[in-house]
Amino acid sequence: MATQVCEGLKQTKEKERFTVCVEGNIASGKSTLLEHFKTNQNVEELFYRDHERWSMTLGTYIQLTMLEMHQKQTVKPVKLMERSIYSTKYCFMQNMKESGELQDIDHTIITEWFNWIIRNHDCRVDLIVYLQSKPETVHQRIKNRKLNGEEDIPLEFLQTMHDFHEDWLIKRSKFAVPSKVLVIPADSSLEEMHQIYAAKESEILCGMNIKSFL
Template sequence: MRPLLPLRLRRAAAGALPRCFGKARRGGSAWRLSIEGNIAVGKSTFLRLLGKTFPEWQMATEPVAKWQKVQASSTRETSSSQNFGNLLQMVYQEPSRWSYTFQTYSCMSRLKAQLEPLSEKLLKTPDPVQIFERSVYSDRYIFAKNLFELGHLTEIEWTIYQDLHTFLLQEFGDRTALHGFLYLQATPEKCLERLHRRGRPEEKAIQLEYLEQLHTQHENWLVKKTTEVHFENLRNAPVFVLNVNHDFEDDPAEQEELMRKVKAFIKTL
């Protein structure tokens, strides 16, 4: 039986937090959006394109480098070269051993990114926009959920992860606010093609089946709205779907059209 939570957490799980979505942007704050999508769908390329098109916006890239080089704290004097671990590689090699560790660290690193203060440059912008490459929400409702369903997270690990996730978002409230999602949508086959093209060593063993599973998770959460979410306002969060099955990286016309759509979407918030 799942242990009873304090009243504050039970209210959180019921959807009383955070008040992040569907709220008007307050003076001095920014529109905050997350780019979501499958592995190798083109999020980093899309983020760079946004930065080039809208240089006044503030971009937060996915902290992959932190996952690839985790420094361990030790009381013993050891060389720095012995003090790092590639957690991303570890979770792909032994998912049942490292999934809980990775998802906890991933959630924390995403949370830290969403808590970063607005830059001075952005504060001086008439219509400030912050863009995050994935969010604490996809961490839970895409990746951790999928690992649990695959059996790589045990039931007790999944319970602890969800309680921690809910508690942290309750504590930080509006500081983790998002106003909507940009969902980059492409077929799993196209994502696999791009994954092989970029050649990230940790990802070489990823199979099409795994990308198909993640695609289904994204569709269920962001398009079909069948994923059970635990935050009331998250259920009504604006989602803008952008089909990126076409390779837009070297297509100026396609890039211009994608940027036009993003700008138009933000005007609707």
């Protein structure tokens, strides 16, 4: 897998900048990975709450926010992003549609916008780092961090979000994957995860060295 990712990246080696999107379930450790590489980009997403009334508003706004993140220029050789316009659409919006929170007409409009955006704007991704975690693991982490509003997130919801990520990035049964995918099992302890990130630094950073960030 690691070799395949490196091979696949050879074609893009000549480019000056890379975009890497970190994907995974709620509390799978995305911010922790970003923190490990000392970036401060963090998009707060509130999809897991009951947004029946505000789902269209929220969906449109978050899609716009993700577009802004994709468009953002950086002087660093690698732009690390938490999530992407793709997981927003293929996992979170899809869940809102299938659960009935998002009306069909609203979903159709958001999809039209999504298709137009990715056709007409540069939302290129060079690598997706998928933090693959068990729903039980992230459920426990959510309980441990005790954030307001998260107390009621049921295991079933985390299982559903896990399934959307797996369908998209592993089974590839529903939607196109926009880049190579590096899968990192993310159920280990924090200390072990930092060791794994250090060991996989070159793969995660598309062959770049963390020192080039400083």
